[in-house]
Amino acid sequence: MNTTAAPVSPLAPIFAQLSAMEIRDAQAPMLPRECYTSDAFFAFEQDAVFARSWLCVGRAEQIPKPGDYLAARIAGEQLLVVRNQNNEINAFSAVCQHRGQIITCTSGHARSFRCPLHFWSYDLNGHLQGAPRMGDPATLQQLRSTIRLPTIRIELWHGFIFINLDENAAALAPSLTKLEPFWANYEAADLVGVPPVPAEKVLPWNWKLHYENFTDAYHPEFVHQGTHDFAPSNHPDGGVTFTPMSDTDNAIVRTVPMLKSDGGMMRDGWGEAAAFPAIATLAPEQRKRVTFAMIPPGMTLMFAPNVIAYQLITAVSATGTMAANDRVTGGGWLLPRSTLDLPDFAQRSAQVLEGASKIWAQDLPINLAMQEGKNSRYKPTGIYGPLEKTLVQFNAWLLHRYLAALPAA
Ligand code: FES
Ligand SMILES: [Fe+2]
Known part of the structure; x- marks a missing residue:
């Protein structure tokens, strides 16, 4: 018989306190002090709050022309917010889909995005464009038809650009009426x-x-x-x-x-x-x-x-x-x-x-x-x-x- 007990999370006492707290009429009492001091709780919060909420990364007029882009970082994820040739603003993960290099952490203007490690390139919609020395044209075509930088939820509100890592998050605008x-x-x-x-x-x-x-x-x-x-x-x-x-x-x-x-x-x-x-x-x-x-x-x-x-x-x-x-x-x-x-x-x-x-x-x-x-x-x-x-x-x-x-x- 296996008698090894599951390890107890250092957050268990805080979680127990939070579970016992009540929300009434959209109001709640003061949070435990560890919510303001604990590194482990901060890591929990990155997922519980920052990876599931709408975060403003700037304004649409900061990227006025096709190819203008903003770099953003949310819940440890490096992201790109890009205006494409149709003047639409989209958000992508900045993680190269070859082996995971970060493509860029700085804002600017580009006709396409090129990964610094092996020069894979992506168009303004995040689709793979080029992948040098990966094989014959048919192989490249296959890669191009399947590989894209992961897309991230985005919403514009009064000219502010908000993004959310949670695909299932409720829309932003109704929550700000x-x-x-x-x-x-x-x-x-x-x-x-x-x-x-x-x-x-x-x-x-x-x-x-x-x-x-x-x-x-x-x-x-x-x-x-x-x-x-x-x-x-x-x-x-x-x-x-x-x-x-x-x-x-x-x-x-x-x-x-x-x-x-x-x-x-x-x-x-x-x-x-x-x-x-x-x-x-x-x-x-x-x-x-x-x-x-x-x-x-x-x-x-x-x-x-x-x-x-x-x-x-x-x-x-x-x-x-x-x-x-x-x-x-x-x-x-x-x-x-x-x-x-x-x-x-x-x-x-x-x-x-x-x-x-x-x-x-x-x-x-x-x-x-x-x-x-x-x-x-x-x-x-x-x-x-x-x-x-x-x-x-x-x-x-x-x-x-x-x-x-x-x-x-
Ligand atoms: S990791 Fe980006 S091209 Fe290789
Ligand atoms: Fe003040």
């Missing part, structure tokens, strides 16, 4: 994308803490004194409002008022004398509020009276995150062409960056200390107040994905 009212009147202003400057620095905290800091309506009054008072969560005329969440939503949304119309980011943070002019096509109520939306696990969006600002977020390890946009590296804006054409646009951008980096400088020590708190044996089970609705919504979004991927008991 709650954001449609916030898009109203923006695109009539002939918006142009200014992509974020890519991040080079790893921020030393878990990716979920990065989102929690972004989405937390409770902290600005305390952490962001002097930079965020113009867009308060608490205000006698009504403060933050939370958009209701359903279990199939991929967006978590809050909106705060501004003290005066047409304000925005200026060199001291949020203020009346915004660096970018207000967008003329917006309705009066849109010119007096800011909406913060997260689209986990890779993106945030912010609708302000003068800009839509977006951040792209990459989880690199249990305690490492990369983020690119105006708070960290610059750019990440959708702006009316008329704003980009202003002769002093560079100075205005610099003011936005200065104000945003003052807010960011206040968040940095908070995120560092929160990551340290997650390591503590004294970490609380967590108490949420009325201003923390987006956090319990995020917990539910995560828990849905974790529970769906747990190994069968």
Whole structure:
């Protein structure tokens, strides 16, 4: 008789805790601290979350011409997002189907893709074109008719390119319908994308803490004194409002008022004398509020009276995150062409960056200390107040994905 017991996964205690947690009304309690610190849990999350979710890799106007392509990396997979001769955008694995060499990790323009190892080449639709010294023409023809770079799900949403490694994932757009009212009147202003400057620095905290800091309506009054008072969560005329969440939503949304119309980011943070002019096509109520939306696990969006600002977020390890946009590296804006054409646009951008980096400088020590708190044996089970609705919504979004991927008991 074989008496060898199956090895117990180091994640078993975390999985047991997650299994015991409940999602009610699209809200869930605080996750175990190991979800923010454990390398093994991060590996689980790569499959449970990142390999099954829609992730933004850029904007369609970043690859305007046939042959333009973006390189992207999701859940450890190197991918290519390519505009073909018919102006369609497709996504492929960048793994050569000969012996598995990565074809390229950089973005650019090409008429075809050539693997650097034995020069197999692929056309803009991912079909094998050439394979030198593989035999007679009939053999090559046979290879060409059967070999193609694996295709990846792709969806365009308001000009953003999203990809998903999960062939069976539900479509993206229906999961983001709650954001449609916030898009109203923006695109009539002939918006142009200014992509974020890519991040080079790893921020030393878990990716979920990065989102929690972004989405937390409770902290600005305390952490962001002097930079965020113009867009308060608490205000006698009504403060933050939370958009209701359903279990199939991929967006978590809050909106705060501004003290005066047409304000925005200026060199001291949020203020009346915004660096970018207000967008003329917006309705009066849109010119007096800011909406913060997260689209986990890779993106945030912010609708302000003068800009839509977006951040792209990459989880690199249990305690490492990369983020690119105006708070960290610059750019990440959708702006009316008329704003980009202003002769002093560079100075205005610099003011936005200065104000945003003052807010960011206040968040940095908070995120560092929160990551340290997650390591503590004294970490609380967590108490949420009325201003923390987006956090319990995020917990539910995560828990849905974790529970769906747990190994069968
Ligand atoms: S591995 Fe790509 S051509 Fe050989
Ligand atoms: Fe903050």
